Amino acid sequence: MSQKINLRVWLKIPDAEAATVKNTLVRRMGYGNFLSDVKKERLFSIEVDSGDPQELAKSFARELVNENKESHKVLVDELVFDEGYVPVKVALHIEDGEAISTRDRLRNRLGFGNVLDVKKATIWKLYFKTLKPEAEIKAREIAERLLINPHKDTYEILSQ
Amino acid sequence: MKIAVLQFPGTNCEFETLVAVKAVGMDGEIFRWNRSAAELSGFDGFVIPGGFSYQDRVRAGAIAAKEPVMSALKEEAGKGKPIIGICNGFQILVETGLLPGKAKGNANAGTNEFRVNSSATGSGSNNVDMALAQNVMVTQGKIVRRGYYCDWVALRHEAPSKRCCGTFALERGALVKIPIAHGEGNLVTTTPGLIKKLNENNQVVFRYCDKNGRVINEFPFNVNGSTESIAAICNEEGNVLGMMPHPERSFFAWQLPAFDPRKQRPDEPGPGRRIFESMKRYIEVNA
Numbered sequence: 001m002s003q004k005i006n007l008r009v010w011l012k013i014p015d016a017e018a019a020t021v022k023n024t025l026v027r028r029m030g031y032g033n034f035l036s037d038v039k040k041e042r043l044f045s046i047e048v049d050s051g052d053p054q055e056l057a058k059s060f061a062r063e064l065v066n067e068n069k070e071s072h073k074v075l076v077d078e079l080v081f082d083e084g085y086v087p088v089k090v091a092l093h094i095e096d097g098e099a100i101s102t103r104d105r106l107r108n109r110l111g112f113g114n115v116l117d118v119k120k121a122t123i124w125k126l127y128f129k130t131l132k133p134e135a136e137i138k139a140r141e142i143a144e145r146l147l148i149n150p151h152k153d154t155y156e157i158l159s160q
Numbered sequence: 161m162k163i164a165v166l167q168f169p170g171t172n173c174e175f176e177t178l179v180a181v182k183a184v185g186m187d188g189e190i191f192r193w194n195r196s197a198a199e200l201s202g203f204d205g206f207v208i209p210g211g212f213s214y215q216d217r218v219r220a221g222a223i224a225a226k227e228p229v230m231s232a233l234k235e236e237a238g239k240g241k242p243i244i245g246i247c248n249g250f251q252i253l254v255e256t257g258l259l260p261g262k263a264k265g266n267a268n269a270g271t272n273e274f275r276v277n278s279s280a281t282g283s284g285s286n287n288v289d290m291a292l293a294q295n296v297m298v299t300q301g302k303i304v305r306r307g308y309y310c311d312w313v314a315l316r317h318e319a320p321s322k323r324c325c326g327t328f329a330l331e332r333g334a335l336v337k338i339p340i341a342h343g344e345g346n347l348v349t350t351t352p353g354l355i356k357k358l359n360e361n362n363q364v365v366f367r368y369c370d371k372n373g374r375v376i377n378e379f380p381f382n383v384n385g386s387t388e389s390i391a392a393i394c395n396e397e398g399n400v401l402g403m404m405p406h407p408e409r410s411f412f413a414w415q416l417p418a419f420d421p422r423k424q425r426p427d428e429p430g431p432g433r434r435i436f437e438s439m440k441r442y443i444e445v446n447a
Contacts, residue, residue, distance in 0.1 A: 016215070016217070017215075017217040017218070020214055020215075020217045020218075020223055021217070021218060021223075024223050024226050028226040028227065028228070029226060092293075092294075094293055094348060095296060095303075097294055097296060097303070097306035097307065098294075098306075101306070146218065146222065146226070147218065149219060149222070149255070149288055149291040150288075150350065151288065151289075151290050151291035151293075151348055151349050151350050151351070152291040152293040152348055153219075
């Protein structure tokens, strides 16, 4: 039976991309009254068919995370987030070349023969001044108006 | 005849584009993104040059598309003024909804109006009809390469002459050699019938081809995996052109690669010059 190792990775240093998204949403798209902050994570979902997932996760983190500038968190067969923000997962619905390259390198170059698949996504963490139902509606609007191009991306509001 | 060459943070081809504009006898200046957008109305035409506006954050062109200057540019496009987007400029025009044009909700870009998808998961609604996605190079059904690529490419002009502002002076079937340099030029769309419509309306302006003009829909001729080898499109009216190749980088013969014999005749015009000459002619004819 396969297991899914979710590796959440975020910058320890200021994230310029998240700052630009916040700036655009607040200054250009009228979300100043609703939005208080934007943060971003990278998500690797690595499916394996054998091995100790915690040990494997440590090995994957050594390859995929640069500890000088990034922090990470491992979740096995689950993907949960803290309260206080709306997590929006954005991924390609067309072929993701970077995910395929990562899978092939893990499997063929680095010897992780138990890797079945790798998926990549960006998690946008949207912090709102409003309460949850309205915040989720706003998060959906933001995803559709800025975070995705529907001709190549999909999004998902993740549960907490 | 005054042309605004738009500059966003991260644009990096504005100066050579301005040289090209001036070299065909048009007046022009760099127009910074944070200048009063209302000043755009004083120009007769616009070029959005290549580069990496806002470092391609979120995706290429997405942030620049939300700038007030793009809403003003949309108004100028509505007046029939010519707009040419080159590489990142093409990506910005797509993200703004100016290309291929007529997308649902176009008029709302840059405002706070929106449509909400009722499902928790979904591809969502947006004001764009297509995307310029990450390059995927395919040969004989196999992916042989991905991502950023730069090379000289042959292009076949697909539209009739006078159809589009940037190829006004080019005959249908004309071949031009222009360099490309991008990581996201793969035209994809989920809009049903869009490609068919673009073909029927002569909105496909250039396709990648081999040196004899044959369109071969695989790498190295189709350099980025673009649907039907499309390299450039225009809007229905023909006054907005988006193209991935860089005509300003083959404006003079001396810019051509060493293996091209025309390089030895540096006083001759390069193939990219015809794009800028076309723009000038388009303005003269439509004035």
